[in-house]
Amino acid sequence: xxxxxxxxxxxxxxxxxxKADVVIAGETIAGITEPxxxxxxxxxxxxxxxxxxxxxxxxxxxxxxxxxQRSVYDFESGGIAALxxxxxAIVDFALQRRGGSIxxxxxxxxxxxxxxxxxxxxxxxIITDVNKDSLAELAQLRAEGVASLKVYMxxxxxxxxxxxxxLHALMQQAAKDDLMLxxxxxxxxxxxxxxxxxxxxxxxxxxxxxxxxxxITEVEAIQxxxxxxxxxxxGVHILHLVAQGGLPLVEAARRRGLPVTAETxxxxxxLDESALERxxxxxxxxxPPLRSLDNQAALxxxxxxxxxxxxxxxxVSYSAAAKAMGAGSFATIANGCTGIxxxxxxxxxxxxxxxxxxxxxFAELFSTWPxxxxxxxxxxxxxxxxxxxxxxxxxPEARRTMGKQSDYGDIGYNPYExxxxxxxxxxxxxxxxxxxxxGKFLGTRxxxxxxxxxxxxxxxxxxxxxxxx
Numbered sequence: 001x002x003x004x005x006x007x008x009x010x011x012x013x014x015x016x017x018x019k020a021d022v023v024i025a026g027e028t029i030a031g032i033t034e035p036x037x038x039x040x041x042x043x044x045x046x047x048x049x050x051x052x053x054x055x056x057x058x059x060x061x062x063x064x065x066x067x068x069q070r071s072v073y074d075f076e077s078g079g080i081a082a083l084x085x086x087x088x089a090i091v092d093f094a095l096q097r098r099g100g101s102i103x104x105x106x107x108x109x110x111x112x113x114x115x116x117x118x119x120x121x122x123x124x125x126i127i128t129d130v131n132k133d134s135l136a137e138l139a140q141l142r143a144e145g146v147a148s149l150k151v152y153m154x155x156x157x158x159x160x161x162x163x164x165x166x167l168h169a170l171m172q173q174a175a176k177d178d179l180m181l182x183x184x185x186x187x188x189x190x191x192x193x194x195x196x197x198x199x200x201x202x203x204x205x206x207x208x209x210x211x212x213x214x215x216i217t218e219v220e221a222i223q224x225x226x227x228x229x230x231x232x233x234x235g236v237h238i239l240h241l242v243a244q245g246g247l248p249l250v251e252a253a254r255r256r257g258l259p260v261t262a263e264t265x266x267x268x269x270x271l272d273e274s275a276l277e278r279x280x281x282x283x284x285x286x287x288p289p290l291r292s293l294d295n296q297a298a299l300x301x302x303x304x305x306x307x308x309x310x311x312x313x314x315x316v317s318y319s320a321a322a323k324a325m326g327a328g329s330f331a332t333i334a335n336g337c338t339g340i341x342x343x344x345x346x347x348x349x350x351x352x353x354x355x356x357x358x359x360x361x362f363a364e365l366f367s368t369w370p371x372x373x374x375x376x377x378x379x380x381x382x383x384x385x386x387x388x389x390x391x392x393x394x395x396p397e398a399r400r401t402m403g404k405q406s407d408y409g410d411i412g413y414n415p416y417e418x419x420x421x422x423x424x425x426x427x428x429x430x431x432x433x434x435x436x437x438x439g440k441f442l443g444t445r446x447x448x449x450x451x452x453x454x455x456x457x458x459x460x461x462x463x464x465x466x467x468x469x
Contacts, residue, residue: 002030003432005038006391009046012053012363014382022051024389027431031385044427044434046393050359053367053383054390054428055087058122058374059182059239059263059312060340062092063112066158069322069334072411076445078317078340079118081408083436083443085341086392086425089120089371089380089451093150098128098159102137106146110450117448118441119430120390122374124150124182128159130166138177145452147375148180148237153221154188154287161188164224171234180235180259180456185221185246186213186288195331204329206281210273210289212330215243218288222246226253226260235259235456237373240314242268242288244298251307254461261373261458263310264299266339266346267415272296275415282327283320283413287335300356303365306461310370311347315340320404320412337415341407346416348394348423364459375453389432394423 004024011020013032021038023031062078064071073081075092082090094109096102106125113121125141127134127149138149151167152160162170171181194212198204203211222238226249229236238250241262253260267286272293275284284290302308316336326332339346347366351357357365371381379388400406402416428436435443 002038002040003042004389004429004434005040005043006046006051006393006429007038007043008035009049009051009393011051011383012359014368014384017359022383022391024429024432027389029383029385029387029389032383044393048397049426050394050396051383052086052363052392052394053381054089054392054430055082055085055344056089056367056370056374056376056381057082057087057313057315057340057343058091058310058370059265060090060092060315061336062315064316066316066336067326067332067334069318069325071317072319072409073315073317073340075113075117075121077409078315079448080441081341083119083428083430083441084408084425084439086344086394086428087119087340088390088428088430089376091122091124091148091374093126094123095126096128096134100129102127102134102141106141106144114450115446118443118445119448120451121448122147122376122451122453124148126150126160127162127170130162130170135169135173138173138179142177142179145450146179147453147456148182149174150182150184152184154184154186154191156188168228168232171228171232175232175234178455180237182237182239183225185218185225185238187217187220190217199329199331204331206285206330206333207276209285209330209333210276210291213287213289215245215291218243219245219249222249226258229253229260230258238262240265240268240288240312241308242291242295242299244295247298247302247307251461254307259458261309263312264303264308265312265314266343267337269296269299269311269350270346270416270419280413282333283323283337283415285330285333285335286337303351304357304361306459309365309373309459311343311365312370313339313343317409317411319410323413338407338411339415342402342414342416342421344392344394344425345421345423349421353396353422369459372457372459375456376451377457378454389429391429392425393427395426396423398422398424400424
C-alpha cells in the first residue's frame with residue numbers, strides 16, 4: 001500500500017489534463033491510476049478540484065536588504081508563504097560583494113538558509129566584480145550546484161552594476177563553465193540621466209519612477225544581452241520582462257536557436273501604470289515599472305504563444321511601513337512588491353479562469369518550464385512516476401477578495417487588494433507529505449533542501465507560434 005493518494009482530481013499531466021489518482025510512495029510519485037483505484041494509508045478526495053505540479057518560482061528575494069530596507073520574509077517565513085501558494089521550489093540569490101570572493105558569498109548564503117528553509121531551493125549567484133580571481137571561481141561554483149549567475153545592468157550606487165566589458169568577459173567564461181546568466185536588463189545611462197533631470201525639476205511623485213524608465217531602457221538592454229549571448233554562446237534568461245518591444249527580440253532569438261529565454265511576473269499581468277495614480281502609489285514602485293494596458297495584453301499573448309517561458313513572483317516582502325519610508329520621492333522608494341503566495345491564484349484567475357491560458361499552459365508557466373530552464377526538470381515540474389511528489393490541489397470554485405491581511409506574516413499591504421481571486425491551494429504536498437492544508441502550515445523549520453541543479457532544458461517555440469518542449 002502506498003503512503004498517500006490524491007484521488008479523483010483533474011490531474012494536469014505532461015500529456016494533458018485527465019481525471020486520475022496520483023499514487024505516492026515516500027517522497028516520489030509511484031504511479032498514475034484510474035480514478036478511485038489508488039490505495040494508500042491516506043487518501044485525499046480531490047473530486048471537483050485540480051491537481052497541478054507544485055510551483056517552481058525561480059525569481060525570489062528572501063532575507064534581503066535593498067535601498068535601506070529589509071524584507072519581512074526570511075527563508076522560513078517566505079518558504080511557508082510559498083508553500084501556502086502551492087510552490088515547493090524556489091531559486092533565490094547569493095551575493096558576491098564587490099571586491100570579494102564569489103564562493104564566500106555563496107557559502108554565506110547557504111548558512112543563512114539551510115537551517116531555516118522550509119522548501120527546496122537553489123541559488124543564482126549575483127556577480128558584482130569580474131576579474132581574474134573571480135572568473136577562476138566559476139568552475140568550483142558550478143561543481144557546488146549553482147547553474148546561473150545574476151547580473152544587474154543598473155544600480156551602480158548599490159554596488160551591483162556590471163559594465164559591458166565585464167559582462168562580456170563573464171559570459172565568455174560562464175559559457176566555458178556551463179553556467180547561464182539571469183539578467184536584470186535596463187539601460188543604466190538613460191535611466192540615470194532621466195532620474196537626475198526629474199529630481200532636479202522637483203518631480204518626485206511615484207509616477208516619475210515609470211516616466212524615467214521608458215520602454216526603450218528595457219528593449220535596448222535586452223537586445224544587447226542577446227547580442228552578447230550570440231557572440232559568447234552563454235545562455236541568457238531575461239528577468240521580469242515587461243516592455244512589449246522586447247518580446248519580438250526574444251522570439252527571434254529563440255527561433256534562431258539561441259540559448260535565450262524570458263519571464264514576466266504576476267504583478268505585470270494584474271496591474272498597469274494607472275496604479276501609480278492611486279492613493280498609495282508608492283506601494284506600486286517596482287523595476288522595471290508597471291506599463292500600459294496594451295503592453296499588458298502583449299505579455300498575455302506572449303505567454304499563450306510560449307515566447308515567454310515563466311511567470312515568477314520577483315518576491316520582495318517590504319512591509320507597508322518600509323515602502324512608505326521612501327514615499328517622499330520616487331527615487332527613494334524601495335523597489336519591489338510581495339507576491340510569492342499570490343502567484344498561483346493571480347495567474348490562475350487572470351489566465352485560466354478568464355480564458356487567456358489553457359490549463360496545460362498554466363502548469364507549464366507555473367512549474368514545468370521554470371523547472372526545466374533552471375535545472376530542476378529531472379525531478380520537479382511534472383506529475384509523473386519517479387518525480388518528486390510535489391503537488392498542489394486547487395479549488396477552482398473557491399473565491400477570496402484580496403486585502404491587507406491576505407499574505408502570510410506582517411506585511412501590511414497587498415498589491416492585489418480588492419481583486420477577487422480563485423484557484424486557491426487546498427493542499428500542498430511537498431516530497432510526499434501534506435505540508436499545507438487550508439492555509440495551515442503543517443511542516444517544520446529546516447525541512448527544505450538545497451538542490452544542486454543540472455543543465456537547462458529550454459522549451460522550443462513551434463513553427464505555428466505555439467510552444468513545444
